[in-house]
Amino acid sequence: MGIVSTDEPYQKLFNQGMILAFAYETATGAKVASDLVEEREGRYFHTETGEELKQIVAKMSKSLKNVVNPDDVVTQYGADSLRLYEMFMGPLEATKPWAENGVKGVFGFLGRVSRFFGNSESYFEGEEDQEVLKTLHKTIQKVGADVENLSFNTAISQMMI
Structure with missing residues (x-):
């Protein structure tokens, strides 16, 4: 211009x-x-x-x-839970209501992810796990596309499936 x-x-x-x-x-x-x-x-x-x-x-x-004081949320659930919940709440451009139960849900999800990767040596060892790996690769592809489009809520939802 x-x-x-x-x-x-x-x-x-x-x-x-x-x-x-x-x-x-x-x-x-x-x-x-x-x-x-x-x-x-x-x-x-x-x-x-x-x-x-x-x-x-x-x-x-x-x-x-x-x-809602974000410091209180971080103290109780952690900064990762707060950040992930804010991205999960809905489309980035939409107005959305805060719900503490949503933060609790995300906190639980992050706990499951942490436990899964803490025990990851026992996963993906047999041939039956090939279907799991296919699903994993499809999820990675969908999440990557959603992140590029700033559709964080659907990317996170896909990971929760």
């Missing part, structure tokens, strides 16, 4: 989606901070008024007290 005197620092800018969190609102649409919410039998109630609340997905905010 000739507007700036230097080459562009990148070929393509990609803005990722926003990570959301659960929030609560009254029948009139007023938002309620999460520390004022009590869950009973899968329903949500205002602790001060007893009014039943609707669970919604909204932008994380300090006023709603629905912010």
Whole structure:
């Protein structure tokens, strides 16, 4: 374009989606901070008024007290679990709600991967394992293509199969 005197620092800018969190609102649409919410039998109630609340997905905010501190997640599940879960949540450009159960699931998956490779000497020894190796190679090919397309969620999902 000739507007700036230097080459562009990148070929393509990609803005990722926003990570959301659960929030609560009254029948009139007023938002309620999460520390004022009590869950009973899968329903949500205002602790001060007893009014039943609707669970919604909204932008994380300090006023709603629905912010997830990444330091706490890293302390409990590890940085790899946090990073992998953020990539697994959905398409990179989509907005997506945070769910701690998802982090727990990814943490468990990483544990299984670690145990598998810790015992890898006992795998792929017989002829029957050739089918497993074929599946492995197909998975590597699919994951590689998904990563090139920035489809991290489907790449991770493929590895979890």
